[in-house]
Each structure stands twice: as structure tokens, then as C-alpha cells.
Amino acid sequence: MLGPFFVVCILIVLTAFYVAAEFAAVSARKGRIRQRAEDGDALSIRLLPILEDPVRLDRYISASQMGITLTSLLVGAFAQATIAVRLAPIFEGWGWFGKAASVSAATISVLVVLTSAQMVLSELVPKYLALARPTEVARFTVLPMTWSLSAFSFFLKFLNASAAFVLRRLGLEAVGHGHIHSPEEIDLLIAESRDGGLLEPDEHRRLRRALQLGIRPARHLMVPRQEIAAVDLDTPVEEAMEIMGASPYTRLPVYRGDIDHFVGLLHTRDLFVRRLDPTPLASLAPLVRPILSVPENVTAEALLARMREGRSHQALVLDEFGGVSGLVTLDDVLTEVMGGIADEFKGEDPGPEVLADGRVRLPGYLRLDEVEPWIGVLLDGESDTVGGRVTEELGRVPDPGARVTIDGVELEVEAVEHHAVTWVVATPIVPVKPHGEDGDG
Numbered sequence: 001m002l003g004p005f006f007v008v009c010i011l012i013v014l015t016a017f018y019v020a021a022e023f024a025a026v027s028a029r030k031g032r033i034r035q036r037a038e039d040g041d042a043l044s045i046r047l048l049p050i051l052e053d054p055v056r057l058d059r060y061i062s063a064s065q066m067g068i069t070l071t072s073l074l075v076g077a078f079a080q081a082t083i084a085v086r087l088a089p090i091f092e093g094w095g096w097f098g099k100a101a102s103v104s105a106a107t108i109s110v111l112v113v114l115t116s117a118q119m120v121l122s123e124l125v126p127k128y129l130a131l132a133r134p135t136e137v138a139r140f141t142v143l144p145m146t147w148s149l150s151a152f153s154f155f156l157k158f159l160n161a162s163a164a165f166v167l168r169r170l171g172l173e174a175v176g177h178g179h180i181h182s183p184e185e186i187d188l189l190i191a192e193s194r195d196g197g198l199l200e201p202d203e204h205r206r207l208r209r210a211l212q213l214g215i216r217p218a219r220h221l222m223v224p225r226q227e228i229a230a231v232d233l234d235t236p237v238e239e240a241m242e243i244m245g246a247s248p249y250t251r252l253p254v255y256r257g258d259i260d261h262f263v264g265l266l267h268t269r270d271l272f273v274r275r276l277d278p279t280p281l282a283s284l285a286p287l288v289r290p291i292l293s294v295p296e297n298v299t300a301e302a303l304l305a306r307m308r309e310g311r312s313h314q315a316l317v318l319d320e321f322g323g324v325s326g327l328v329t330l331d332d333v334l335t336e337v338m339g340g341i342a343d344e345f346k347g348e349d350p351g352p353e354v355l356a357d358g359r360v361r362l363p364g365y366l367r368l369d370e371v372e373p374w375i376g377v378l379l380d381g382e383s384d385t386v387g388g389r390v391t392e393e394l395g396r397v398p399d400p401g402a403r404v405t406i407d408g409v410e411l412e413v414e415a416v417e418h419h420a421v422t423w424v425v426a427t428p429i430v431p432v433k434p435h436g437e438d439g440d441g
Helices: 002-027 030-038 042-052 054-093 099-132 134-151 153-169 183-195 201-214 237-246 268-275 300-310 330-338 386-394
Strands: 251-255 262-267 292-295 314-318 324-329 360-363 403-406 409-417 420-427
Touching (some): 002 054, 002 099, 002 134, 030 042, 030 134, 042 054, 042 134, 054 099, 054 134, 054 153, 134 153, 201 300, 237 268, 251 314, 292 300, 300 314, 300 330, 324 330, 386 403, 386 409, 386 420
Parallel strands (some): 292 314
Antiparallel strands (some): 251 262, 314 324, 360 420, 403 409
């Protein structure tokens, strides 16, 4: 009886090996394997070309799946032909079963025990091991898997060709294995790393924001039009120098007549260098540089690409009717990823603040997706900001002191400027820590 048990154990170990090899191959990070290969690790050098080539990786996975199938079938067939046959007389000797019933009872017993052992030892344990240590498992299984690829070569070609034929009949194309994740999956991986203690909350917040640059529209990053610092083209040169000297910015948009008619950008350096020239400067027009214009729904990622192409640090954000919605700068995009960055000239913009009575003072420009950590609920709406959401709910431009309840949160308008809500005091659903550092932002 020991001989058959030993063979069954060997087959279970082989099944576990192929399961571990499969999960490790699709979970191992190419960057880590590449680093080890560059350090001279022989196993990583063998493994890296497989992970980098989708076709070879597909054959690698197919070989592991064939190994799993063959060893699973073999262990079942062998156990039934040996262990079950030897157990049948024992059941019959107990006097509980007849000859036919003893064979059935032995077969069922072997099947139940063997299936349980395979589920635990050949499936779950190697899977968890491969997912917990994908790099190490992938490295140590690559040599035996290489031998398996050679042994299964003929069968793999036949089976892959058969699968491709069936897929073509169904109007589909075969898709190879690869280390490709959607942004949503990457977001989940980042969240899991944070929950597992591998990322600090601030690191998680920055990675998540960087990931969302591909979906974040420019209107979420811009300075609204009523807050744009700009200079009129007809401003006298001396007066423009005073304006630029008093401004915390090195670049100011230039408009003609009103803010909807921007003509370009004035750089502090150009103005002051030109002022050193003894030749009088009649107007600002010769110093005006072109300014980039983008639609308000362009993503931050696309905006960065356009800024690189145009070698521009600023861009006007236009609405669907061609009017100016706001101004977005390279600093705005950087702040979106890194959070607030102190400036020795501008100072730091005031943010949310927890008041002594437990309420929270929120700036009206705060985006709705940044409010939840402060009030305990996500405010949905057509608007992008807290101030806009309050105005949307009331159906009018509110006066200071106006109150409204949205999703169970009481909001009081504290200040209004230029027909826009600038400060709101909210009563959060759950108590908030000072600074709200646990939010994802």
C-alpha cells in the first residue's frame, strides 16, 4: 500500500508545481526579474525573455496547464486502479457491504479524499505561495518548466492550433497572456498595497492622483476666470512693470479689452530685459508670446503633452462656446499629483479647516471628489466644486448665511464673491480628524 501512496504523493506534488509555475508566471513583475537578470542571476536571465515575449509566455502558461491536466488525470486514474482496488476487500471484510457495494464505497472514498487533498495541496497552497512570492517561485520553477516545454512541444502546437481554429470559427482572435492591467486594476493594486502597509497614505494618494491624470479634465485643475491675474495689452509699459513687480507670478496672460479676448502671454524676464534697452518701448505688443488654448474637457495627461509640444507653462481653458473658463498652469498639474506645494512668493492657498464646534470650513473651489474625507459622504452632482454644488441645489446664487442639506450634510454659505460661493461651513456626518490626512483626495 505504501508504494501507491508514494506515487500519488509524487503526482500531487507535480500538480502543485505546475499550478505554482502558472500563477507565478502571470504574477511576477518584469521589473524585478529584469533587475535580478542585470545583477547576473542565471534563473532570472532564463525567465526574463519568456515574460517579455507574449507568445513565449502563452506557450509557458499552456505547458503548465497541460502539466496540471495530465498529473491530475494520472493521480485519479492511478489511485482508482491501485488504492481503491486494495480498499475494496477491506470494506467487504467489514461485512457492511456486498462485493459490488464495497468496490463503489472504496471508489467514492478514494475520490473524496483525493479530491480534498488535490484542492488543498495541489491548488490552494501553491496558488497562495505563488501569489505571495511570485518572483522567487517563478525563478525556481523556470528550469523544470523549460524541460516541460520541450516534452510537451508537439502537443502544445496541436492544442494551440485547435484552440485557434475554434476561436476563428466563433469570430474571435486568440489573445496571449501578458502583464497588462487596466487603470482600475492598478488602482486596486495600489489600494491593496496601502492596506497591506507597503504604502503610506500620502504615497497612496500621490500614486492614485497620478493614475487619474488620464481621466481628470482640465476644468478640475484650472483657476476660474474671475481669479485670473492678467494685464491689458493697452496698459502703459511703466504701469505693467509695476503690476508684474507686485505679482507673485512670472507670467501673466495679456488680453485686449476684456478677459474673453486674450492675445498672449507676457513674461517678466522679457519685460525687464527690454526695459534695460535705451530705446523707448511704446507698447507691450512686441513682448507678447503666444498662449496655448485647450477645451475644458481635455484630460490632464493630454494637457501635459500639449504643453510639452508647445513649450508652454500655461494654457487658457475654453468652454464649448469659445469663452474663457479659466487658466491652468504646469504648477496646477503638479499640485494635482503632489498636493499643495508652498511658494515663496504666492504663499499657500487656504484649505479645509476643522472648527472648534466640530464643523468643517470648506473652500468653495474644493472639488467634490475631495470632500468625502471631510464630511463623511460623497456629494454627487453636475457641478465640479462644493460652491457649485450648493448653488446647483439652491437653484440660485446664494447670499451668505443661506443653508441647504445635501445627502444628509447641512451646508451653510459663509462667503460669496463675484457671484460664486467662496466658503462653506459643513456639519459632517462623522467626526473629522484635524487636517483630514486619511482622505484619498
